[in-house]
Structure formats: C-alpha cells, structure tokens
Amino acid sequence: MAEELRNKLREERTRRNLTQADLAALVGVSRKTINTVENGVFIPSTVLALRLAKALRTSVEALFQLP
Amino acid sequence: MESKEMVELADRVSRKRATGTAVAAGAFLLIQLIARPFFSSMGSVDARAADVWMWSANAIALLIGLATGGRLAQRREVRALVNDEVSRQHHKTAMMIGYWVAMVTAMALYFIPAARDLNARETVYLIVTPSAGIPLLVFSWLEFRSLRNG
Numbered sequence: 001m002a003e004e005l006r007n008k009l010r011e012e013r014t015r016r017n018l019t020q021a022d023l024a025a026l027v028g029v030s031r032k033t034i035n036t037v038e039n040g041v042f043i044p045s046t047v048l049a050l051r052l053a054k055a056l057r058t059s060v061e062a063l064f065q066l067p
Numbered sequence: 068m069e070s071k072e073m074v075e076l077a078d079r080v081s082r083k084r085a086t087g088t089a090v091a092a093g094a095f096l097l098i099q100l101i102a103r104p105f106f107s108s109m110g111s112v113d114a115r116a117a118d119v120w121m122w123s124a125n126a127i128a129l130l131i132g133l134a135t136g137g138r139l140a141q142r143r144e145v146r147a148l149v150n151d152e153v154s155r156q157h158h159k160t161a162m163m164i165g166y167w168v169a170m171v172t173a174m175a176l177y178f179i180p181a182a183r184d185l186n187a188r189e190t191v192y193l194i195v196t197p198s199a200g201i202p203l204l205v206f207s208w209l210e211f212r213s214l215r216n217g
Contacts, residue, residue, distance in 0.1 A: 024074045031078050032213035033153045041213065042153050 003043055006065045010038045012056045026055040077148035078214065080141055084149065085210035088132065092203035095125050099196050122192070129199040133165065133206075157209040165202030169194055 013023050013034075020034045027034070029048065036042035037052070044052065053060045099122070136150055136158055150158075172194045176182040185193070 021071050021074045021078075025071045028148075030081065030148045030151050030153065031074055032081060032210070033151050035215075036153050036213045042156065045152060048152055 004067050005040070005043050006067055007037060007040065008063055008065075009034070009052065009056075012058060012063060013038075016056065023052075023055060027051045073144060074148065076141075077145050080145060080149050081154070081210060082214055084137060085207045085214070088137070088203050088210075089207035091132070092129060092200045092207070095129060096196070096200040096204075099200075122196075126195050126199050129203060130195075133161065133199065133202055153213055154210065157206055157213070160209060161202040161206035164205050165198050168201050169198040172197055 013020070018026070020031045020038070024031045024034045027048070028051070033042070033044075033048070037044050037048075049060050049064055053063050056063065136154070141149070176185065176190055176193060182190075182193075
C-alpha cells in the first residue's frame with residue numbers, strides 16, 4: 001500500500017505569517033523537515049504531527065488528511 | 068523550542084555535510100572508475116601496496132561515515148537538528164540502497180562468466196566500492212532535495 005498523506009501545513013503556516021524557519025524553531029526541528037512535510041515528500045511521525053499541530057494551534061486532523 | 072538562528076545554522080551545517088559527502092563519495096567512485104588504483108585488470112593480483120591501502124582507507128572512512136552519519140563539530144542542539152527525523156529517514160534509505168547495491172553486485176559477479184577468475188580480494192573490491200559510494204551519493208541527494216524550495 002503506497003503511503004500518501006495530504007496536508008495543509010503550508011496554508012496554516014502562511015496564514016500565521018510564519019516562515020519555514022520560524023515554524024521549525026517553534027517545533028524544534030530543522031527547516032528541511034518542515035519543507036519536506038509541506039511538499040508531501042516526508043510523512044511525519046505521530047509525535048511530530050502533534051507538535052506541528054500544537055505549534056500552529058490547530059488539530060492534527062485539520063493539518064493532515066488521508067486522500 | 069529552538070532559536071531561529073540555531074535552525075539557520077543547522078540548515079547551513081546540513082548543506083555543508085551534504086556537499087562534503089557528495090564530493091567525498093563522488094571523488095572516490097570517480098578515482099576508481101578512471102584510475103582504478105587497485106583493480107587494474109580482470110584477474111590481476113599485482114596491485115601496489117600503496118594503492119591497496121589508499122583504497123582501503125578511503126572505503127573504510129566512507130563506510131564509517133555511512134554508518135555514523137559523520138561527526139559534526141557542533142553543539143548537541145545543532146547536531147540534533149541536523150540529524151532530525153528527515154535526516155534519519157534519509158540515512159535509513161541510503162543504508163537500504165547500499166545493502167541492495169552490494170547484493171546485486173555480488174549476484175552479478177556470481178553469474179557473470181568473466182568474473183569467474185576473480186580472486187577474493189578483487190571480488191571484495193568490486194562489491195565494496197559501489198556499496199560504499201552510491202549510498203552516500205543517495206544520502207546527499209536526499210538531503211539536497213529536502214533543503215531546496217525553501
């Protein structure tokens with residue numbers, strides 16, 4: 001089964017006027033992690049998904065959806 | 068939470084590491100391809116000791132780099148950012164590709180008639196050279212890809 005996950009990370013980040021580096025600093029990861037998640041290249045772990053949702057003050061379900 | 072400066076520093080360190088890895092692995096493979104310092108001809112056992120040691124030292128250094136991800140002269144927090152979830156995934160992918168390169172090369176040498184006369188040392192050379200170099204190039208490419216489109 002091919003893994004695929006839609007995400008609204010870029011929309012949520014830009015809505016809050018954050019750069020990738022800003023969000024990376026908030027979450028405690030590198031900018032490349034934010035970049036690869038936004039581009040759908042990397043599927044984050046549950047822990048990272050929860051941290052992203054917390055940093056953007058939203059829910060994991062609002063950020064990530066199955067196709 | 069990390070500072071933005073630390074995230075930017077980690078970005079630069081990641082880029083430097085990817086560049087260094089690509090240059091080291093690319094040079095290693097290119098030298099073997101062009102100069103063939105150790106394996107000069109099929110069936111040859113007359114490799115010079117200096118060439119053998121040079122190849123061995125380079126291959127071991129690359130394999131150590133591949134196994135450990137390289138030692139970074141940075142603070143622990145920066146190292147943690149550089150080796151975060153994405154880089155660890157890239158490292159796993161590179162290791163897996165290295166394994167398959169080794170398996171495919173070994174099986175090819177087993178079946179190709181021209182490889183029947185190779186001695187053990189030459190066979191090891193032909194398996195280890197691509198298995199050490201290619202995964203590092205893959206790791207570099209994955210790292211570069213994750214760093215672009217900022």
